[in-house]
Amino acid sequence: MMFREQLKVLDCTVRDGGLINNHNFDIRFVREVYSALSIAGVDYIELGYKNSKELFSPKDYGPWKFCDDDVIHQVIDGIESRSKISVMADIGRVDMDAVKPKDESPVDMIRVACYVKDIDKAIDMVNHFTEKGYETSINIMAISRDQGPEFEEALHQIEAESKTGIVYVVDSFGFFYQENIEYLVKKFQSVLKTKEIGFHGHNNQQLAFSNTIEAIIHGANYLDATVYGIGRAAGNCTLELLLGFLKNPKFDIRPILDLISHEFVPLKNNIEWGYIIPYAISGMLNEHPKLAMALRKSEKKENYREFYEQIKNLEDQ
């Protein structure tokens, strides 16, 4: 249906998928992912977070919690690729001085994830990374709960003060219907006149793909997706469906199909993501998935009605 040359697909399989397994994908697996995504023609491949080892111990987390340059080299060296490498940075968790200038690093893009309240810090961070030579984005999380006057102000501040080129609408809770996406993409565009708009969906209500299409229709050009929809809780927009929708001949779905057959079908027997009722409930009730994630690790994992009533009671308080 849709061919627009400016559209960029960012695969965050290893980064968002890493939230399910403490970022513990092994090098062999990540090389398979990187290789298939490269052949498929995906524009950006996001491998994980750039966290400080002062704050998080490498004993507790796998390599994609830190994304050291030498570990990234173990993945990408020897594989032909035109895809760029992305990492994500959280507010207050990065050792900024340890991030080398772009021309000394395999990383091309650093995306800063933040809540509306942290927008000053996010702007500082993207400006710092931009000065070091990286592409950057600001990914505004949890907008479904955060649309007061400070949200509008944050957008104006990004437009006026930040050097980033891209700002993302992030549906952290998987709450939005298509009408919300239309409203938000238009709102972002009306303020962020010099920026590209991106969209990152979660699939709690099986709407991540359709909301991504909706974002495209209204002008978003940066699109997040993951292989087989892997990602925290309900997961994300599936890359294979998105490539099927985009008619740009630079994309090839076939290596992704092989990757799912060989790696993701077996993986899904070991770690859980996707359409699972407690995630659907937290999505439709606009709640963070953490309560549902805790439920899934408990003996009450299939007590859906009780969980619904518990979340409803939270809402009514």
Added chain:
Amino acid sequence: MMFREQLKVLDCTVRDGGLINNHNFDIRFVREVYSALSIAGVDYIELGYKNSKELFSPKDYGPWKFCDDDVIHQVIDGIESRSKISVMADIGRVDMDAVKPKDESPVDMIRVACYVKDIDKAIDMVNHFTEKGYETSINIMAISRDQGPEFEEALHQIEAESKTGIVYVVDSFGFFYQENIEYLVKKFQSVLKTKEIGFHGHNNQQLAFSNTIEAIIHGANYLDATVYGIGRAAGNCTLELLLGFLKNPKFDIRPILDLISHEFVPLKNNIEWGYIIPYAISGMLNEHPKLAMALRKSEKKENYREFYEQIKNLEDQ
């Protein structure tokens, strides 16, 4: 988001789900489904097909292939319900004379499924059933492959000649994106000025729910859904998400959550439906799911790339 009093929800869990197991749900299970749907306030409950036993043997199929009135009574008797009972009729497979007048039957609605080429026969059938006192609908299947001049003509013929009150857009192959739904619902409305419009989606591309929302936005008032999305191949729009979207206080999602916990989570270990790559492929390539269903019963069930190339080759011929 959406409260429109005319909206009617039709659950076809037992009917479309029956396509996976030769209509072999036992009476206990169907009573559980009927009871939960009744408490949830679903408007119509569709139990199966009204097929002639001359054409299909009861040795090969379960009771929901035939929907005898006495079997329906075994399900509904003793359960308080305001929901209406629906059955589906295929062209040329019904013993019309064996269908009793409405006032002698537990059935309220008979829906006739047809392709564009069979529209004359469908009109005859709905007129016959309407005269016997039933509510009826015409469900036009496979529109994603059938939009030539005869499609437009069929709509005009339905408007002029049929006594049915409802005409459905059916996305049999799970091919449509939201722009197609907008186009089709508007097209139906422009011709079928005296009829209500319905929508029945399939979830091959995870779009059945969002396409149902899209149909609602543009004025469709009859909405098909199934518990936990059960249905042939990729399944249908999930009832629980649809009830979460519709804000009509007459609906209660909680009995559906119990039903999923107790019946559908165990069931899904025994029969297969949902987001499975060969169904996604047949959806995005606008193919009938039968090839994908055959693949899933073969040793090559996880050979996604080979299946994609096979379907692509069909397309190019």
